[in-house]
Amino acid sequence: MTTSSASIPPNCPTVEVEDDRTGLSIETLRRALSDHLFYTQGKWSEIATSGDIYMSLAYVVRDRLLQRWLNTKRLYRHPDIRVVAYLSAEFLLGPHLNNNLINLDIEEPICEAVRQSGLDLDQLIREE
Structure with a gap:
């Protein structure tokens, strides 16, 4: 059942x-x-x-990356968009979790969220 904003009384607080x-x-x-630890792991x-917790953290970061990636893909479908691709024969797979935290600009809030959960972010990053 959905509720439209028209059916909410004007004096009713919203959250x-x-x-x-x-x-x-x-x-x-x-x-x-916590949800990824329970429902995904x-x-x-x-x-x-520590591996389970690392994977849960990786899924938390992936969720946020996926949203941005799909928004970008949606933009690329526009007919006026041109794409330039670079192909390299060198493929270096390295640690990505910390890089993704930095690129998403969520390193500090993740660090605090992990600390509040009684965990150490540096230790989880070393799991990778």
């Missing part, structure tokens, strides 16, 4: 809630980490390994 998949606040990131904090 803005960030989406756990795309939100960038510390609380949203902490909640997303199938673990709860008492039995989770």
Whole structure:
């Protein structure tokens, strides 16, 4: 059942809630980490390994990357957009988690969300 804004009385307070998949606040990131640990990794904090927690954090970051990537793909579908591609024979796969935190500009809120969960971000990054 959906509710239109026209059916909400004018004096009724509303609450803005960030989406756990795309939100960038510390609380949203902490909640997303906990949700991925339980629903994606199938673990709860008492039995989770550092690898499970690392994967949960990676999924939290992936959710935010995916939103931006799909927005970019949507823009590229416009007929007036030109794309230049560069092909390199060298392919170096390296650690991406910390780079993605920096590129998304969420290193500080993720660090705080992880700390509030009783974890150490540097240790999780070393898991990679």
